[in-house]
Amino acid sequence: MTELFFYLVSDFGVFVIGITTFLSCLALPIPSSFVMLAGGAFVASGDLALAEVLAAAYGGALVGDQTGYRAGRWGGARFQTALDRQPARAAILDRARAMVARWGGIGVFFSTWLVAPLGPWVNVIAGATGMGPWRFTLWDAAGEAVWVALYVGLGFAFAANIELIAGLLGNAAGALSGLVVTLGLGALLWRARRS
Numbered sequence: 001m002t003e004l005f006f007y008l009v010s011d012f013g014v015f016v017i018g019i020t021t022f023l024s025c026l027a028l029p030i031p032s033s034f035v036m037l038a039g040g041a042f043v044a045s046g047d048l049a050l051a052e053v054l055a056a057a058y059g060g061a062l063v064g065d066q067t068g069y070r071a072g073r074w075g076g077a078r079f080q081t082a083l084d085r086q087p088a089r090a091a092i093l094d095r096a097r098a099m100v101a102r103w104g105g106i107g108v109f110f111s112t113w114l115v116a117p118l119g120p121w122v123n124v125i126a127g128a129t130g131m132g133p134w135r136f137t138l139w140d141a142a143g144e145a146v147w148v149a150l151y152v153g154l155g156f157a158f159a160a161n162i163e164l165i166a167g168l169l170g171n172a173a174g175a176l177s178g179l180v181v182t183l184g185l186g187a188l189l190w191r192a193r194r195s
Contacts, residue, residue: 005031009038013048018056021148025064027120032061033151040155053152061144065112065123069136072127080128096121100129105139112143113150 008016017039024032039053071079083089096118099107108131111122126136 005035006038009035009042010047013042014039014052014056017053018060021057021060022064022067025061025120025123026068032057033116036148036151037155040152040157041159043152044156044159050152050156054148057148057152058144061112061148062141065119065140065144066137068120068123069127069133069140072124072129073133074127076124076128079124092118092121093125096125097129100125100131104131105135108136108139109143112140113147116147 005016005020017035020030020032020035024030036053036057039048039057042048043050043053080093083093096111099111099115099118099122103110108122108126111119123136123140
């Protein structure tokens, strides 16, 4: 699948990068991190312009996050009720609720890049729980800047070994996300037990 997205970036450039980051922020299973790595590699080879790759990835991510946030603001209760009926979705939604309740804006910041699989759900919960739009946007913009700069920069720096880097980052991100979520839930349980 990574080869397909690599060729899509080579053929359609920044359009694919922007659309991919947008859709991944809506919880669609699209390898947006790999697409940004590929974009960075094409910048290194001179086939794409750095400013355009960064703008497309960052713009797509911000619009995707804002879409999720607005969905939470406008239809949060109905949306949450529908998702809570699905056991797999209910579990991830519970983790997102815990992250927003515990960390607020900092949780939004970390959900964009450190625990990215929770990101789309944190966006919805932030909107549904009434986090202010400016607070959400500031934390989200800062986190997305880290995410985009990290992956495009790594793609640029390791252009010759792009598939190896993508595999390593995918494994590390999954392990780190699991660790952070486990520690966060453990802290919540410990706090609840002490109360």
